[in-house]
Amino acid sequence: DGGITQSPKYLFRKEGQNVTLSCEQNLNHDAMYWYRQDPGQGLRLIYYSQIVNDFQKGDIAEGYSVSREKKESFPLTVTSAQKNPTAFYLCASSMGEFNQPQHFGDGTRLSIL
Amino acid sequence: AQSVAQPEDQVNVAEGNPLTVKCTYSVSGNPYLFWYVQYPNRGLQFLLKYITGDNLVKGSYGFEAEFNKSQTSFHLKKPSALVSDSALYFCAVRPNTDKLIFGTGTRLQVFP
Numbered sequence: 001d002g003g004i005t006q007s008p009k010y011l012f013r014k015e016g017q018n019v020t021l022s023c024e025q026n027l028n029h030d031a032m033y034w035y036r037q038d039p040g041q042g043l044r045l046i047y048y049s050q051i052v053n054d055f056q057k058g059d060i061a062e063g064y065s066v067s068r069e070k071k072e073s074f075p076l077t078v079t080s081a082q083k084n085p086t087a088f089y090l091c092a093s094s095m096g097e098f099n100q101p102q103h104f105g106d107g108t109r110l111s112i113l
Numbered sequence: 114a115q116s117v118a119q120p121e122d123q124v125n126v127a128e129g130n131p132l133t134v135k136c137t138y139s140v141s142g143n144p145y146l147f148w149y150v151q152y153p154n155r156g157l158q159f160l161l162k163y164i165t166g167d168n169l170v171k172g173s174y175g176f177e178a179e180f181n182k183s184q185t186s187f188h189l190k191k192p193s194a195l196v197s198d199s200a201l202y203f204c205a206v207r208p209n210t211d212k213l214i215f216g217t218g219t220r221l222q223v224f225p
Contacts, residue, residue, distance in 0.1 A: 004156075033213075040122075042203065042217040043157075058212070090156055098207050099145045099164045104156030 002027045006091050006105035012113050013078065013085060021076045021108045023091035029103070030096040032074035036060060037088040037107075046089075049074055050096055078110060086111050115140040117206050119216035126194045127224050134189040134219045136204030146187040147205040147213070148178055157203060163187060174198070194223045 004025045013019045025032065031050045035043040045058030049068040063082025068074055074093075078085045088109050092102040117138045126132045138144065145164055149157040161172025168180045178189045187204060204216040 006156075040217060042215040045212060048212075092157075098209060099162070101147055101159040101162055102157075102213060103159065104149075106156045107154070109154070 004091055004093055004103060004105035006089075006108050008108060009106070011108055011110045013110060014113050016080045018077055018079050019110070021078070021089055021091075021110070023074045023076065023105060025072050025074075025091075025093045025103075025105075027093055027103060028071070029093035030071070031094045032068065033092040033094075033102060034058075034064075034066065034074070034076045035090045035092065037090055043090065046076065115206075115208060115214055117204055117214050117216040119202075119204055119219045121219050122217075123220045123222060125222045125224065128196050129193050132191050132194045132198070132221065132223070134202050134204075134221060135186070136188060136216055137184070137186045138204075138206045138214075139185065140206055140208045140214070142209055144209070145207040146178075146180065147207070148172065148176070148187075148189050149203045149205060151201040151203065151218075160189070160202075194221075196223050196225055199223045 007022045033048040034046040037043050044060050046064050047066040049055035052071050055068050065077045088107050090107045091105045094100045094102045147162045148160040151157045160176050161170050163170045163180045171177045176191050201218045201220050203218050206214045
């Protein structure tokens with residue numbers, strides 16, 4: 001089955017620690033996205049990539065970093081500079097055309113120890 | 114600023130009754146419009162989209178949405194609600210850019 005796999009499902013971060021969230025897709029999609037979901041705020045875009053080896057900042061990129069070395073993979077690193085990282089993180093992918101829907105993984109819930 | 118509004122945080126409906134979840138938007142041009150559903154601790158699932166053409170769009174699980182250009186609205190509807198439809202629903206709008214703008218979500222509660 002084609003889809004998007006996010007791991008781990010739950011993740012805990014200590015103060016001053018960087019953590020990396022994994023996102024892998026086998027849909028052969030060109031574009032990939034990272035969103036942060038907080039209660040009552042909907043989804044906010046962190047970073048997105050429309051092609052391998054290229055990515056752009058979204059609306060809340062501070063304290064986060066990404067890479068896109070392979071078409072199927074788009075890992076997100078939450079750095080120690082992100083002071084309020086507790087949230088539900090969602091990865092998505094799409095064909096890239098504006099009229100195509102985004103397909104989502106099942107998320108990673110990050111909490112602070 | 115471009116935005117999407119879902120004016121109701123929660124919608125309650127009895128099973129078997131029709132349901133409507135409202136969405137209005139404020140963006141330039143002719144955007145593409147989407148509805149997604151989210152179940153607890155899961156990602157978003159695509160329900161339907163409006164690109165062009167007929168103002169009534171049919172989607173998954175018996176849902177449909179009505180596009181109204183003059184009112185800049187894209188309300189989600191279903192003729193007969195099921196308890197299993199209880200979930201969080203997101204409206205999303207994509208102007209002719211590479212970003213999708215989401216509403217804040219509406220929680221649908223269907224009572225037996």
